[in-house]
Amino acid sequence: RIAYVNGRYLDMRHASVNIEDRGYQFADGVYEVCEVRGGRLVDMPRHLARLQRSLGELRIKEPMPLAALSVVMHEVVRRNRVNDGIVYLQVSRGVARRDHGFPAESVKPAVVVTARSIDPAKGQANAARGIKVITLPENRWPRVDIKSTALLPNVLAKQAAREAGAYEAWYVDRDGYVTEGSSSNAWIVTKEGRVVTRSADAGILAGVTRAVLIDACEALQVRVEERPFTPAEAASAAEAFVTASSQLVMPVVSIDGQPIGDGKPGALAKRLREQFHRFAVFS
Numbered sequence: 001r002i003a004y005v006n007g008r009y010l011d012m013r014h015a016s017v018n019i020e021d022r023g024y025q026f027a028d029g030v031y032e033v034c035e036v037r038g039g040r041l042v043d044m045p046r047h048l049a050r051l052q053r054s055l056g057e058l059r060i061k062e063p064m065p066l067a068a069l070s071v072v073m074h075e076v077v078r079r080n081r082v083n084d085g086i087v088y089l090q091v092s093r094g095v096a097r098r099d100h101g102f103p104a105e106s107v108k109p110a111v112v113v114t115a116r117s118i119d120p121a122k123g124q125a126n127a128a129r130g131i132k133v134i135t136l137p138e139n140r141w142p143r144v145d146i147k148s149t150a151l152l153p154n155v156l157a158k159q160a161a162r163e164a165g166a167y168e169a170w171y172v173d174r175d176g177y178v179t180e181g182s183s184s185n186a187w188i189v190t191k192e193g194r195v196v197t198r199s200a201d202a203g204i205l206a207g208v209t210r211a212v213l214i215d216a217c218e219a220l221q222v223r224v225e226e227r228p229f230t231p232a233e234a235a236s237a238a239e240a241f242v243t244a245s246s247q248l249v250m251p252v253v254s255i256d257g258q259p260i261g262d263g264k265p266g267a268l269a270k271r272l273r274e275q276f277h278r279f280a281v282f283s
């Protein structure tokens with residue numbers, strides 16, 4: 001496998017970063033994960049726009065023009081012969097002697113891009129079974145709108161889910177509402193067939209898959225309510241699902257051990273999963 005590291009395409013065995021990279025020492029960096037499908041990148045404009053926003057919020061310089069980053073990502077996908085899978089991009093604030101405050105202006109951000117194949121049959125099998133979700137108290141910082149590599153609470157939540165025999169953990173805020181999953185946005189479908197997901201104003205990462213799916217729902221004449229919901233509302237909903245670039249629309253069949261609907265993947269979630277790529281942008 002080939003990785004891009006700060007201007008060079010290297011064999012993974014030789015691809016490494018400096019131990020004084022602030023990404024390594026402070027998780028002082030941001031990232032994006034894009035789906036690769038049929039050798040093409042999915043929804044790149046939205047991913048690049050979000051990257052630009054994340055960088056801006058943290059005052060990390062753009063390491064190169066976004067168009068050039070896009071070229072690098074395509075090149076890493078090509079060199080790894082990824083047909084279906086993901087491409088990962090990380091930008092950190094760069095290398096400097098360890099000190100919490102920002103380094104000198106002259107320090108350049110560090111860029112890493114990797115890609116790997118994922119058998120689409122695996123996601124399909126997962127979707128056909130549906131996933132189990134647990135809930136956990138929200139314990140992340142309030143700036144979850146920034147796609148930062150500081151993911152320790154997310155790591156612990158995902159591990160807690162696995163240890164509970166589940167696939168994803170949904171965070172519940174102090175007011176008792178679901179925010180999102182450890183690596184996905186959370187959705188339910190009401191008995192009236194309306195799709196509900198928390199507004200991107202607060203408490204969540206503005207998922208690219210989420211945004212595309214909202215457009216898709218509109219085109220498919222599925223009503224969307226952008227509002228928070230509680231685990232209790234989810235437990236009595238007709239369906240539930242999660243969205244993420246690496247998972248598309250993934251049906252949820254139970255929350256904290258309680259089956260959703262008839263305990264099988266929901267019909268609308270299945271339909272939205274099948275229709276999703278009609279509304280995606282390929283490049």
Ligand code: PLP
Nearest residue numbers: 183184185205207208209244245
């Ligand atoms: N929320 C969190 C915390 C995530 O880590 C992710 C992505 O992995 C998402 C939501 C979904 O975002 P996207 O659809 O852009 O992949």
